[in-house]
Amino acid sequence: MTEFDDLVRIEDGRADISPGWVVGAAVNGGALMSLATRAAVEATGAVDAHTDPVAFSTTFLAAVQPGAVEVATEVLRAGRSFSTCEVTLSQGGVACVRHSATFADLDVHSEPVHRAETPPEMPEPESCAPAVRAGFAEQITILDRLDLRIDPATVGWAVGQPARDGEMRAWIRFADGREPDTTALPFFLDAMPPVTFTFGALGWAPTIAFSGHVRSRPAPGWLRMRITTRNVVGGLFEEDAVIWDSRDRVVAQSRQLAGVRMPAAPVAS
Amino acid sequence: MTEFDDLVRIEDGRADISPGWVVGAAVNGGALMSLATRAAVEATGAVDAHTDPVAFSTTFLAAVQPGAVEVATEVLRAGRSFSTCEVTLSQGGVACVRHSATFADLDVHSEPVHRAETPPEMPEPESCAPAVRAGFAEQITILDRLDLRIDPATVGWAVGQPARDGEMRAWIRFADGREPDTTALPFFLDAMPPVTFTFGALGWAPTIAFSGHVRSRPAPGWLRMRITTRNVVGGLFEEDAVIWDSRDRVVAQSRQLAGVRMPAAPVAS
Numbered sequence: 001m002t003e004f005d006d007l008v009r010i011e012d013g014r015a016d017i018s019p020g021w022v023v024g025a026a027v028n029g030g031a032l033m034s035l036a037t038r039a040a041v042e043a044t045g046a047v048d049a050h051t052d053p054v055a056f057s058t059t060f061l062a063a064v065q066p067g068a069v070e071v072a073t074e075v076l077r078a079g080r081s082f083s084t085c086e087v088t089l090s091q092g093g094v095a096c097v098r099h100s101a102t103f104a105d106l107d108v109h110s111e112p113v114h115r116a117e118t119p120p121e122m123p124e125p126e127s128c129a130p131a132v133r134a135g136f137a138e139q140i141t142i143l144d145r146l147d148l149r150i151d152p153a154t155v156g157w158a159v160g161q162p163a164r165d166g167e168m169r170a171w172i173r174f175a176d177g178r179e180p181d182t183t184a185l186p187f188f189l190d191a192m193p194p195v196t197f198t199f200g201a202l203g204w205a206p207t208i209a210f211s212g213h214v215r216s217r218p219a220p221g222w223l224r225m226r227i228t229t230r231n232v233v234g235g236l237f238e239e240d241a242v243i244w245d246s247r248d249r250v251v252a253q254s255r256q257l258a259g260v261r262m263p264a265a266p267v268a269s
Numbered sequence: 270m271t272e273f274d275d276l277v278r279i280e281d282g283r284a285d286i287s288p289g290w291v292v293g294a295a296v297n298g299g300a301l302m303s304l305a306t307r308a309a310v311e312a313t314g315a316v317d318a319h320t321d322p323v324a325f326s327t328t329f330l331a332a333v334q335p336g337a338v339e340v341a342t343e344v345l346r347a348g349r350s351f352s353t354c355e356v357t358l359s360q361g362g363v364a365c366v367r368h369s370a371t372f373a374d375l376d377v378h379s380e381p382v383h384r385a386e387t388p389p390e391m392p393e394p395e396s397c398a399p400a401v402r403a404g405f406a407e408q409i410t411i412l413d414r415l416d417l418r419i420d421p422a423t424v425g426w427a428v429g430q431p432a433r434d435g436e437m438r439a440w441i442r443f444a445d446g447r448e449p450d451t452t453a454l455p456f457f458l459d460a461m462p463p464v465t466f467t468f469g470a471l472g473w474a475p476t477i478a479f480s481g482h483v484r485s486r487p488a489p490g491w492l493r494m495r496i497t498t499r500n501v502v503g504g505l506f507e508e509d510a511v512i513w514d515s516r517d518r519v520v521a522q523s524r525q526l527a528g529v530r531m532p533a534a535p536v537a538s
Contacts, residue, residue, distance in 0.1 A: 054477065054505065055328075055477055055526045056478075057326035057328075057369065057478070057480050059326075059345070059353055059369055059371060061345055061346045061353060062346075076328070076330055076364060076367060077330045077331075082477060084328055084330060084367075095345060098345060098353075098355070098369060100326065100328055100367060100369065102328060102477055102478055108503070109503035109504060109505050110502065110503045111502075111503055112502075112531075113501075113503075114468065114501040114502065114531055115435060115468075115498065115499065115500060115501040115502075115506075116499070116500050116501075116502060117499040117500055166384060199383065208323065208324055208351060208371055209325075209326070209371055209480075211326050211478075211480035211524065213507055213524075213526050215500060215502060215505070216502070229384065230384065230386040231384060231385050231386055231484060231519050231522070232382075232383040232384040232385075233378070233379065233380075233381075233383065233385060233484060233485070233519075234375075234377070234378035234379045234380055234381070234382075235378060236378050236484070237384075238482055238522065250500050250502075253500070255480065255482075255522075255524055257323060257324045257371075257482050262381075262383055
């Protein structure tokens, strides 16, 4: 069994999250979004092949620790084209994550392509340095689950030269070779370091709320990601992410609101 | 009492929506988002002045007709910095809208501005034609609630010359002079015609899921909006909206996934 399939395994309404999915002292939000996605698919019984989370939103109410997680689901709709399920992840009876997702069959929503965002130009993965757990990244345990290659043009922050432009790009895939699917995309959407690193703000950026769309089933191979922010105000910022697959198709997009402690000197927009 | 304040009035867990808020045969989604926002603020009792919906998401499960709506709320968190409430709007016992919102006090999240999106260049409102209920817009009853002035450069679709560029810009405010506030911003975020009109697809674009951030309390006066789409695939598209207030500040941003029936000939991206 792959590491990711172990993460999202649910038995008798419980999951057991390994310590390998933490960032700092808490389980990574993206890992929890993928766990909730799997719970919803199991709860709906994949009505009419509605296995793809075309729209989801997640509110993070309290930090989750590795170990047992209670998984509760409520099916809100099982319709002809779309099914909707709400998932609550709890620990010790305390609700920590509330996740709502609408599922469809992307086989019937993949063509025709009238308009599509093209992937960014990037050096090949072999020309990007792998992100590893060292220095500032020592506490980012989930990096061990990933093969993450950040575009060198967007990684000046790691050597004290933040570009201050609010954009980071990377190649990403699972370290153990598991191929991406639409259950894994919510995890990948939140797997990069916060885009606020590009302003030299190298601290944790706690997610308040996260929402995403899965637009196509990913082909095997590397994914490419771009994360950006355009508004960093009063300690809050939005982070937008887009993921393309190896066929150059947009497979997922997301936006989150998160908190940040910015360096003392304001950065001009 | 203004039209909008009448819309969001809740008594004994019920609202009564006037026929003035419909588009076609159903109540406009944005009107329902603002009603849910007001319900959540009343349910939390505005804990610690957390009256501003900094992040919200809404799933549309079934169409709502004008008339009585049952309003149920569940407070998920009443924290130091953020409070979260889930709202369900039902008719005849059938859940039609599920809305989740996290509230904060934007007085403490408005400064400093490290990075901000600047408003688009647009002709003054006096140089833009008011959008009125005529022709294709006859069924868009909510236009009577609005003073909506679409930038002429983005309105070619109305005269058979769609720009096919996925962008529309407008000035917007309430027709009866009520000033905008953070409860009204969810309504405004969904008040323009669908951005797919710019591709000549002049039909209704039903929202599947909607998520938004309110970033600042709006100053009195005109709001400016820009809506865009970058991915129109297999009958689904995302619509991004940004609203600026009269001080040129970003006050809200959103993304929705919606359905569209595109004209027969695919449009090149």
